[in-house]
Amino acid sequence: MNRTLNLVLLAIAIAFPLVAQALDELFYVSFASRILIYAVAATSLNLILGYGGMVSFGHAAFFGAGAYCVGIAMVHGVTSAWITWPLAMVVSALLAWVIGAVCLRTRGVYFIMITLAFAQMMYYIVLGLKAYGGEEGINLLNRSVIGFGVDLKNDVTFYYVCLGVLVAVLYLCQRLVRARFGNVVQAIRENETRMDAIGFPTFQYKLVCFVIAGGVCGLAGALIANQTKFVNPNLLHWPVSGELMIMVILGGLAYLYGGVIGAFVLLFLDELISPYTIFSKLYVGLVLLVIVLFAPHGIAGLIEKWRGTLPRKKDG
Amino acid sequence: MAKPVLEVLGLTKRFGGLVATDAVTFDVVPGEIHALIGPNGAGKTTLVHQLSGAVAADAGSIRFNGADITVMPTHDRVRAGLARSYQITSIFRRLTVVDNIVLAVQARNGTSLSFWRPIKSESALYDEARAIAKDVGLAGREEIVSGFLAHGEQRQLEVGLALATKPLCVMLDEPMAGMGPEESERMIPLISGLRATRSVLLIEHDMDAVFRLADRISVLVSGRIISTGTPAAIRASDEVRRAYLGDETVHG
Numbered sequence: 001m002n003r004t005l006n007l008v009l010l011a012i013a014i015a016f017p018l019v020a021q022a023l024d025e026l027f028y029v030s031f032a033s034r035i036l037i038y039a040v041a042a043t044s045l046n047l048i049l050g051y052g053g054m055v056s057f058g059h060a061a062f063f064g065a066g067a068y069c070v071g072i073a074m075v076h077g078v079t080s081a082w083i084t085w086p087l088a089m090v091v092s093a094l095l096a097w098v099i100g101a102v103c104l105r106t107r108g109v110y111f112i113m114i115t116l117a118f119a120q121m122m123y124y125i126v127l128g129l130k131a132y133g134g135e136e137g138i139n140l141l142n143r144s145v146i147g148f149g150v151d152l153k154n155d156v157t158f159y160y161v162c163l164g165v166l167v168a169v170l171y172l173c174q175r176l177v178r179a180r181f182g183n184v185v186q187a188i189r190e191n192e193t194r195m196d197a198i199g200f201p202t203f204q205y206k207l208v209c210f211v212i213a214g215g216v217c218g219l220a221g222a223l224i225a226n227q228t229k230f231v232n233p234n235l236l237h238w239p240v241s242g243e244l245m246i247m248v249i250l251g252g253l254a255y256l257y258g259g260v261i262g263a264f265v266l267l268f269l270d271e272l273i274s275p276y277t278i279f280s281k282l283y284v285g286l287v288l289l290v291i292v293l294f295a296p297h298g299i300a301g302l303i304e305k306w307r308g309t310l311p312r313k314k315d316g
Numbered sequence: 317m318a319k320p321v322l323e324v325l326g327l328t329k330r331f332g333g334l335v336a337t338d339a340v341t342f343d344v345v346p347g348e349i350h351a352l353i354g355p356n357g358a359g360k361t362t363l364v365h366q367l368s369g370a371v372a373a374d375a376g377s378i379r380f381n382g383a384d385i386t387v388m389p390t391h392d393r394v395r396a397g398l399a400r401s402y403q404i405t406s407i408f409r410r411l412t413v414v415d416n417i418v419l420a421v422q423a424r425n426g427t428s429l430s431f432w433r434p435i436k437s438e439s440a441l442y443d444e445a446r447a448i449a450k451d452v453g454l455a456g457r458e459e460i461v462s463g464f465l466a467h468g469e470q471r472q473l474e475v476g477l478a479l480a481t482k483p484l485c486v487m488l489d490e491p492m493a494g495m496g497p498e499e500s501e502r503m504i505p506l507i508s509g510l511r512a513t514r515s516v517l518l519i520e521h522d523m524d525a526v527f528r529l530a531d532r533i534s535v536l537v538s539g540r541i542i543s544t545g546t547p548a549a550i551r552a553s554d555e556v557r558r559a560y561l562g563d564e565t566v567h568g
């Protein structure tokens with residue numbers, strides 16, 4: 001049953017650009033790439049926020065760091081995706097390691113505030129990077145180069161690369177969550193004191209989780225720099241952290257597809273409403289409020305519940 | 317007497333003006349059940365918190381299995397073989413009984429920095445967890461979400477989680493708290509059987525159980541150990557009787 005659903009979703013995602021192309025609506029392909037990229041970022045946040053129960057309000061730092069890696073490398077003439085994308089992941093993971101090593105010593109509201117503070121610090125640092133455009137940011141002349149006949153300048157190709165990354169990230173996430181590591185991280189969310197008392201160095205596990213999420217989000221950042229061919233400090237600003245959090249909560253904490261659903265709904269709503277009013281954020285906020293009120297476990301939770309109550313054939 | 321596995325020397329803890337642990341010195345030897353008794357608020361749980369590493373002592377030292385563990389983090393103490401259970405049940409309420417115990421088994425079996433293999437396929441972990449569930453009297457209840465267990469069963473799981481770490485010495489903080497007589501009756505042979513492989517620091521208010529189980533008893537009053545001895549000696553001690561047991565005769 002789940003397998004069928006996954007395949008149907010994948011088929012739709014693969015067919016989408018072909019349909020858009022046929023209808024001559026290439027703008028939507030570009031928009032869909034954006035959704036895929038945010039889905040990767042939100043999925044990485046779901047690892048720490050949903051599965052790990054760590055309410056990090058600073059995820060934009062890793063998103064922005066990944067984007068700036070690509071941007072800065074491009075300024076210096078390094079265009080290969082094989083260099084800059086892994087670089088983005090490593091830099092973001094290292095950043096997550098430093099930030100996590102400090103923040104994970106705190107709990108609750110302090111954790112939220114200190115992750116936010118770190119991200120804002122990063123924001124002001126890149127704002128001050130005059131060599132790389134300061135608040136203007138960097139305009140990329142082109143997208144990263146992959147080679148092997150794959151040309152990212154083509155929006156449809158770029159879409160498929162983003163889709164490939166998202167599918168890979170979801171698969172890895174699924175494996176990780178169901179493996180020993182995921183078992184530990186989720187149990188720490190449930191009862192950290194007891195995890196300590198049965199012999200787990202909980203801090204270290206949380207830190208590893210934080211670093212993995214940071215690295216994956218860095219990759220999403222590398223993609224967004226390519227999608228917009230533009231990086232600026234706003235990518236690291238707190239509204240981005242907030243938006244990613246909303247995506248995860250809206251989509252469903254600790255559901256594999258939580259980040260994907262959240263990214264889709266939030267960006268889609270925004271796109272739908274913003275042409276009509278300058279108060280689009282307000283209306284989007286209201287819609288979110290309604291959804292969260294009626295679906296405390298997010299949209300994914302609602303779907304699971306709905307599927308659970310439907311009579312269905314046995315799995316397999 | 318054998319060399320102690322756990323040695324506590326001059327341990328002291330103050331909460332503001334209150335001296336919760338007052339220069340406590342005692343030990344637990346291998347294979348013994350050492351009971352710690354004392355009235356409400358005597359400082360028994362606070363002492364366990366310090367021994368487990370949840371609370372830092374102000375003064376004194378703790379030696380375990382030949383090493384000084386006074387400032388060792390909790391999880392390292394557990395790995396060294398010193399585990400505890402909680403007076404206030406602290407289980408993973410949203411997980412099943414077996415999934416609870418699997419966590420403790422997992423903690424001492426190889427690395428958990430394993431990101432690929434589904435844990436459900438690690439049948440060795442589950443087999444061992446089921447065996448432990450059976451040991452603590454939860455056979456047939458393995459697949460129940462632990463938050464839905466009866467109170468007594470949750471207490472059994474609480475003890476099971478501590479035992480699943482395979483400790484050299486286990487500290488049980490009122491394992492029978494809130495249990496009915498029948499459930500307590502089931503717990504007594506379980507604790508008694510631990511003697512064969514481990515030592516036990518048993519905190520318990522049920523005097524009947526204490527006198528049946530303990531090899532030695534220490535009496536804690538207002539943070540101080542006023543007496544340590546065999547059950548017979550403690551029962552006969554006037555000082556203990558006055559300070560704690562009251563003047564009523566204790567039945568054993």
Ligand SMILES: Nc1ncnc2c1ncn2[C@@H]1O[C@H](COP(=O)(O)OP(=O)(O)OP(=O)(O)O)[C@@H](O)[C@H]1O
Pocket residue numbers: 331334336354355356357358359360361362363403
């Ligand atoms: N964190 C704390 N801050 C201040 N006082 C505390 C703290 N923890 C315990 N106390 C006090 O220390 C004393 C000992 O408490 P403790 O819980 O250790 O007693 P106990 O012997 O376990 O009692 P009981 O038999 O009721 O479980 C009590 O007076 C308690 O109020």
Ligand SMILES: [Mg+2]
Pocket residue numbers: 360361362403
């Ligand atoms: Mg107590």
